[in-house]
Amino acid sequence: MLPVYICEDEEEIRRIQMEYLEKQILIEGYDMKIAVCSGCPEKILDAVKDASGRGIYFLDVELKGESMDGFSLGQQIRKYDPRGFIIYVTAYKNLAFETFRYHLEALDYIVKESMETMKEGLRHSLSVITERMQAEQGEHREFFSVKVMDVVKHVPVDEIMFFEAAPGTHRIALHGTNDWFDFIGSLRELEGQLGSRFLRTHRAYLVNVEQIAELDLKGREIRMKNGERCLFSKNMKGQLLERI
Template sequence: MLNVFILEDDLVQLQQMKNDVDKIGTDLGIEIESKTFSNISDLKNTLPKPSRSNIFILDLEINGIKNAGLELSKKIRAHDQLASLIFITIHDEFLYRTYKYRVSALDFIAKDYGNIYDELEKDIQQVHKQLQTNNTEKPFTYKDYSNTINVDFMNINYFESNSTNSHSSILNTVNNQQRQLNYNLRDIEKLDNRFFRAHRSYLVNLKQIDHVDPRKGIIYFYNGEECPVSKLHIRKLLGLIA
């Protein structure tokens, strides 16, 4: 299911965009839950958990403030590195500012464009297709005593050694949750070779890495988390994510 959050201070246009989004879901056979907001504070107070299923459709000018939506997008991106951002505006000159603010917008739609519906349909279809691609990843599977546990591979950021128990490790997810496994990092490497040993105490999911700072020796994940990478492994890691 896709979660779509629409911000527009013109109530007529807000309802029209909601109608468009709901119809797109029906036309494409995609389950969509759409929510509307006419002011920034309401949306800020209801930000969902980070997820690739989240789509934010933001009017850039809110209540006469030309860059209000863009400023909000920085807060959204800081909270949710996984979401897709779509900007709606009558001001074409704002296009370059999305790159200045570095919020990685999915699309930029001008209100005077002939058919906003077609543009939104294309964007929503793209997000859904990407989700389907990610869902083809085989889950990470391990045993918890007599139970077999499957974890969505794309929900894993990294594993870290457990400082209080050398025979276990901590799994860190994209939703900032943790769970203890009765496996050390070497055991996990044997279970699943898709993870990369970035540090003697860290095993990372390459597909969740946003970027690496070689000078600082830090890996940054899409959800804002970070972990160290040793100098010994930086060059190989950079080659794998290039």
């Protein structure tokens, strides 16, 4: 059962949110229950610390008179529940939602313009979460997760073409189908982490064997399925031919 947390400083709105969510959970038969409904962010955090697993969070952005705002609360919640669903509720249309989504992977935001729009937002969020959970159940995709400064990137392993090490630094470049980024790490560690699907074809390259399109034996070049190219060393030729 997914616990639902509500953090809203205005008592009247908090009451309306709780009543409406309870009603929706009952009508739709969702496997959820209201765990904490409070205007105090610390109370929410205490409950999250004690709970295990993911939860649903409806957080007010502007928490007047409290020790933290919705953004900081979201950051704290993420420490304990990295996969939970965070939805922001705000009085202002001009919420910096890109920033919220980028740092906290916030699912959505609801504007408290009128009671109708707020209720519609709450209802929509619950149905999106249920859809997401169902989709996740059917998916058994393996992800490669890596920290890039202050965020963690998740890339499906079957979308990674190869890793390239920059000479003289600890910088590794990931080349994928939809992602290209640099991070700090070492090819040796990645080799151990990713297992046999990846082959160290060259001092500077760790290649996803399943994504190889063709080999240029003369130029000692590998062409990947996305069209990118990387190199292989002379003594890896035999192993490469064996694997593809």
